[in-house]
Amino acid sequence: EAGVTQFPSHSVIEKGQTVTLRCDPISGHDNLYWYRRVMGKEIKFLLHFVKESKQDESGMPNNRFLAERTGGTYSTLKVQPAELEDSGVYFCASSVEWGTGELFFGEGSRLTVL
Amino acid sequence: AQSVAQPEDQVNVAEGNPLTVKCTYSVSGNPYLFWYVQYPNRGLQFLLKYITGDNLVKGSYGFEAEFNKSQTSFHLKKPSALVSDSALYFCAVRDRTISGNTPLVFGKGTRLSVIA
Numbered sequence: 001e002a003g004v005t006q007f008p009s010h011s012v013i014e015k016g017q018t019v020t021l022r023c024d025p026i027s028g029h030d031n032l033y034w035y036r037r038v039m040g041k042e043i044k045f046l047l048h049f050v051k052e053s054k055q056d057e058s059g060m061p062n063n064r065f066l067a068e069r070t071g072g073t074y075s076t077l078k079v080q081p082a083e084l085e086d087s088g089v090y091f092c093a094s095s096v097e098w099g100t101g102e103l104f105f106g107e108g109s110r111l112t113v114l
Numbered sequence: 115a116q117s118v119a120q121p122e123d124q125v126n127v128a129e130g131n132p133l134t135v136k137c138t139y140s141v142s143g144n145p146y147l148f149w150y151v152q153y154p155n156r157g158l159q160f161l162l163k164y165i166t167g168d169n170l171v172k173g174s175y176g177f178e179a180e181f182n183k184s185q186t187s188f189h190l191k192k193p194s195a196l197v198s199d200s201a202l203y204f205c206a207v208r209d210r211t212i213s214g215n216t217p218l219v220f221g222k223g224t225r226l227s228v229i230a
Contacts, residue, residue, distance in 0.1 A: 004157065035220070042118075043158075043204060043220035056217060091157065099208070100146055100165050103218065105157035 002026065004106035006092050012112045018080040021109045025074070025094030031055075032075050033095075033103065034067060038088040046090075049075060050098070061086075082113045116141050116209050118221035126227045127195045135190040135203050135224050137179075143211025147188040148218065149179055152202040161203075164188060165210075175199070195228045202226075 005024045013019050025032045034046040046065070047057040051072035060067070064083070069075040079086050089110050093103040117140045127133045139145055146165055150158040162173025169181040179190045188205060205221045 033217070040123075040222065042222045045217035045219065048217060059217065093158075099210070100163070102148070102160035102163065103150075103158075105150075105159070107155065107157045 004092055004094050004104050006090075006106035006109050008109055009107065010110045010112070012114065013082055014114055015084055016081045018078065019082055019111060021077045021079075021090050021092075021111070023075045023077070023092030023106060025092070026104055029094035029096055029104070030072070031095040031098050031101075032069060033093045034075070034077055035091040035093065036088050037091065037108075043091065046077075048098075055098075079111070082111075084113050087111055087113045116207055116216065116219040118205050118207050118219055120203075120205055120221035120224045122224050123222075124225045124227065126229060129197055129228050129230050130194050133192050133195040133199070133226065133228070135205075135226060137188045137190065137205030137221060138186050139188060139205070139207040140186065141207060141209040141211075143209050145188075146208045146210050147179075147181060148206040148208075149173065149177070149188075149190050150204045150206065150220075152204065152223075154201075158204060161190070195226075197228045197230050200226055200228045 007022045032049040037043045045059040048055045049069045066078045089108040091108045093105045095101045119138045148163045149161040152158045164181045172178045202223045
Protein backbone atom coordinates (compact mmCIF):
# COMPACT_ATOMS: atom_id res chain seq x y z
CA GLU A 1 0.00 0.00 0.00
CA ALA A 2 1.40 3.39 -0.96
CA GLY A 3 1.95 5.85 1.84
CA VAL A 4 1.37 9.58 1.90
CA THR A 5 3.41 11.22 -0.82
CA GLN A 6 4.43 14.85 -1.03
CA PHE A 7 5.91 16.88 -3.85
CA PRO A 8 8.31 18.62 -4.14
CA SER A 9 10.63 17.34 -1.47
CA HIS A 10 12.51 20.64 -1.48
CA SER A 11 11.73 24.00 -3.02
CA VAL A 12 13.90 27.12 -2.98
CA ILE A 13 12.19 30.33 -4.09
CA GLU A 14 12.68 34.07 -3.84
CA LYS A 15 10.56 36.25 -1.61
CA GLY A 16 7.44 37.29 -3.49
CA GLN A 17 7.27 34.19 -5.67
CA THR A 18 4.60 31.53 -5.57
CA VAL A 19 4.97 27.90 -4.57
CA THR A 20 2.46 25.06 -4.68
CA LEU A 21 2.94 21.97 -2.57
CA ARG A 22 1.08 18.78 -3.32
CA CYS A 23 0.01 15.91 -1.09
CA ASP A 24 -1.41 12.56 -2.12
CA PRO A 25 -2.95 10.84 0.91
CA ILE A 26 -3.36 7.13 1.43
CA SER A 27 -6.23 5.88 -0.71
CA GLY A 28 -9.46 5.76 1.25
CA HIS A 29 -8.36 8.22 3.92
CA ASP A 30 -11.03 10.90 4.14
CA ASN A 31 -9.07 13.02 6.61
CA LEU A 32 -6.15 15.06 5.34
CA TYR A 33 -4.07 17.46 7.41
CA TRP A 34 -1.38 20.03 6.74
CA TYR A 35 1.22 20.86 9.38
CA ARG A 36 4.33 23.04 9.32
CA ARG A 37 7.56 22.87 11.30
CA VAL A 38 9.93 25.78 11.46
CA MET A 39 13.47 24.73 12.41
CA GLY A 40 13.62 23.57 16.01
CA LYS A 41 10.04 24.55 16.79
CA GLU A 42 6.78 22.71 17.30
CA ILE A 43 4.98 21.03 14.45
CA LYS A 44 2.09 23.44 14.02
CA PHE A 45 -1.32 22.57 12.68
CA LEU A 46 -2.45 24.43 9.57
CA LEU A 47 -5.71 22.81 8.47
CA HIS A 48 -7.83 19.70 8.23
CA PHE A 49 -9.92 18.43 5.33
CA VAL A 50 -12.64 15.84 5.54
CA LYS A 51 -13.00 14.70 1.98
CA GLU A 52 -13.14 17.95 0.00
CA SER A 53 -14.43 20.11 2.84
CA LYS A 54 -12.28 22.26 5.08
CA GLN A 55 -13.14 21.05 8.57
CA ASP A 56 -10.74 23.30 10.44
CA GLU A 57 -8.45 25.95 9.00
CA SER A 58 -7.76 27.75 12.25
CA GLY A 59 -4.01 27.27 11.88
CA MET A 60 -3.60 28.94 8.51
CA PRO A 61 -1.28 31.89 9.16
CA ASN A 62 -2.84 34.41 6.75
CA ASN A 63 -4.54 34.80 3.41
CA ARG A 64 -1.31 34.20 1.50
CA PHE A 65 -1.92 30.51 2.12
CA LEU A 66 -4.56 28.67 0.11
CA ALA A 67 -5.34 24.98 0.47
CA GLU A 68 -7.57 22.93 -1.78
CA ARG A 69 -8.66 19.35 -2.03
CA THR A 70 -10.72 19.06 -5.13
CA GLY A 71 -12.66 15.81 -5.42
CA GLY A 72 -11.52 14.72 -2.00
CA THR A 73 -8.33 13.10 -3.24
CA TYR A 74 -5.02 14.95 -3.41
CA SER A 75 -4.51 18.34 -1.82
CA THR A 76 -2.48 21.39 -2.74
CA LEU A 77 -1.15 24.15 -0.52
CA LYS A 78 -0.26 27.36 -2.33
CA VAL A 79 1.78 30.15 -0.81
CA GLN A 80 1.43 33.43 -2.71
CA PRO A 81 3.41 35.62 -2.34
CA ALA A 82 5.98 33.82 -0.23
CA GLU A 83 7.71 35.61 2.64
CA LEU A 84 10.91 34.74 4.47
CA GLU A 85 9.01 33.49 7.53
CA ASP A 86 7.21 30.90 5.44
CA SER A 87 10.37 28.80 5.31
CA GLY A 88 10.05 25.45 7.01
CA VAL A 89 9.00 21.87 6.43
CA TYR A 90 5.40 21.34 5.42
CA PHE A 91 4.01 17.97 6.41
CA CYS A 92 0.89 16.37 5.08
CA ALA A 93 -0.85 13.56 6.94
CA SER A 94 -3.93 11.47 6.41
CA SER A 95 -6.09 9.24 8.55
CA VAL A 96 -9.08 6.95 8.34
CA GLU A 97 -10.76 8.41 11.38
CA TRP A 98 -10.43 11.67 13.25
CA GLY A 99 -9.95 11.77 17.00
CA THR A 100 -8.29 8.64 18.25
CA GLY A 101 -6.86 7.40 14.99
CA GLU A 102 -3.21 7.60 14.14
CA LEU A 103 -2.01 9.98 11.49
CA PHE A 104 0.12 8.75 8.58
CA PHE A 105 2.65 11.37 7.54
CA GLY A 106 4.42 12.12 4.31
CA GLU A 107 8.14 12.88 4.24
CA GLY A 108 7.49 16.60 4.09
CA SER A 109 8.19 19.40 1.65
CA ARG A 110 11.04 21.66 2.71
CA LEU A 111 10.43 25.25 1.62
CA THR A 112 13.25 27.78 1.65
CA VAL A 113 12.36 31.39 0.89
CA LEU A 114 15.35 33.61 0.13
CA ALA B 115 -5.81 25.77 24.94
CA GLN B 116 -3.94 22.54 24.40
CA SER B 117 -0.16 22.43 24.63
CA VAL B 118 2.71 19.99 24.90
CA ALA B 119 6.12 20.53 26.48
CA GLN B 120 9.15 18.44 25.73
CA PRO B 121 11.71 19.94 28.11
CA GLU B 122 14.79 18.32 26.57
CA ASP B 123 16.05 19.23 23.12
CA GLN B 124 18.52 16.35 23.19
CA VAL B 125 18.82 13.09 25.11
CA ASN B 126 21.98 11.00 24.97
CA VAL B 127 22.09 7.43 26.19
CA ALA B 128 24.47 4.52 25.87
CA GLU B 129 23.35 1.47 23.93
CA GLY B 130 21.80 -1.10 26.25
CA ASN B 131 20.84 1.46 28.89
CA PRO B 132 17.25 2.43 29.61
CA LEU B 133 15.98 5.60 27.96
CA THR B 134 13.34 8.16 28.89
CA VAL B 135 12.04 10.98 26.73
CA LYS B 136 9.91 13.40 28.72
CA CYS B 137 6.57 14.93 27.82
CA THR B 138 4.10 17.00 29.79
CA TYR B 139 0.82 18.30 28.48
CA SER B 140 -1.89 20.83 29.20
CA VAL B 141 -5.54 20.41 28.28
CA SER B 142 -8.73 21.73 29.80
CA GLY B 143 -10.28 18.28 30.04
CA ASN B 144 -8.98 14.76 29.46
CA PRO B 145 -6.33 13.97 26.89
CA TYR B 146 -5.65 11.65 24.04
CA LEU B 147 -1.85 11.31 23.98
CA PHE B 148 0.47 10.15 21.20
CA TRP B 149 4.14 9.59 20.48
CA TYR B 150 5.57 9.81 16.97
CA VAL B 151 9.12 9.22 15.76
CA GLN B 152 10.91 10.77 12.79
CA TYR B 153 13.94 9.04 11.34
CA PRO B 154 16.26 11.07 9.06
CA ASN B 155 14.66 12.05 5.75
CA ARG B 156 11.43 10.27 6.65
CA GLY B 157 7.95 11.31 7.70
CA LEU B 158 6.68 10.98 11.24
CA GLN B 159 5.70 7.45 12.24
CA PHE B 160 3.17 6.56 14.91
CA LEU B 161 4.67 4.79 17.96
CA LEU B 162 1.89 4.52 20.52
CA LYS B 163 -1.15 6.22 21.98
CA TYR B 164 -3.13 6.55 25.19
CA ILE B 165 -6.86 6.78 24.76
CA THR B 166 -8.33 5.30 27.92
CA GLY B 167 -7.82 2.37 30.26
CA ASP B 168 -4.46 1.08 31.42
CA ASN B 169 -2.06 3.92 32.13
CA LEU B 170 0.90 1.94 30.75
CA VAL B 171 0.79 1.78 26.99
CA LYS B 172 3.01 -0.44 24.89
CA GLY B 173 3.90 0.43 21.34
CA SER B 174 6.16 -0.32 18.42
CA TYR B 175 9.87 -1.25 18.65
CA GLY B 176 9.70 -2.06 22.37
CA PHE B 177 8.69 1.44 23.44
CA GLU B 178 6.18 2.16 26.17
CA ALA B 179 4.75 5.23 27.83
CA GLU B 180 2.98 5.86 31.09
CA PHE B 181 0.08 8.25 31.44
CA ASN B 182 0.25 10.11 34.75
CA LYS B 183 -2.77 12.30 35.23
CA SER B 184 -1.64 13.95 38.46
CA GLN B 185 1.65 15.00 36.91
CA THR B 186 0.12 15.61 33.46
CA SER B 187 2.93 13.60 31.94
CA PHE B 188 3.31 10.96 29.26
CA HIS B 189 7.00 10.02 29.26
CA LEU B 190 8.31 7.63 26.62
CA LYS B 191 10.51 4.78 27.83
CA LYS B 192 12.44 1.78 26.62
CA PRO B 193 14.29 -0.68 28.87
CA SER B 194 17.30 -1.13 26.59
CA ALA B 195 18.23 1.42 23.93
CA LEU B 196 19.49 0.51 20.47
CA VAL B 197 21.62 2.64 18.17
CA SER B 198 18.78 2.35 15.64
CA ASP B 199 16.49 4.19 18.10
CA SER B 200 18.39 7.40 17.36
CA ALA B 201 15.80 9.76 15.89
CA LEU B 202 13.57 12.75 16.62
CA TYR B 203 10.64 12.02 18.93
CA PHE B 204 7.45 14.06 19.11
CA CYS B 205 4.76 13.98 21.78
CA ALA B 206 1.24 15.10 20.84
CA VAL B 207 -2.07 15.72 22.59
CA ARG B 208 -5.70 16.25 21.77
CA ASP B 209 -8.34 17.28 24.29
CA ARG B 210 -11.04 14.63 24.07
CA THR B 211 -13.55 16.60 26.07
CA ILE B 212 -13.87 19.40 23.55
CA SER B 213 -16.63 18.87 21.04
CA GLY B 214 -15.82 19.46 17.43
CA ASN B 215 -12.65 18.88 15.53
CA THR B 216 -9.77 20.00 17.71
CA PRO B 217 -6.43 19.36 16.02
CA LEU B 218 -3.60 17.20 17.28
CA VAL B 219 -1.06 19.49 18.97
CA PHE B 220 2.62 18.54 18.84
CA GLY B 221 5.62 19.39 20.96
CA LYS B 222 8.88 20.70 19.51
CA GLY B 223 10.55 17.31 19.53
CA THR B 224 13.43 15.66 21.38
CA ARG B 225 16.44 14.33 19.55
CA LEU B 226 17.55 10.97 20.94
CA SER B 227 21.10 9.85 20.32
CA VAL B 228 22.05 6.32 21.31
CA ILE B 229 25.79 5.83 21.49
CA ALA B 230 27.37 2.44 20.85
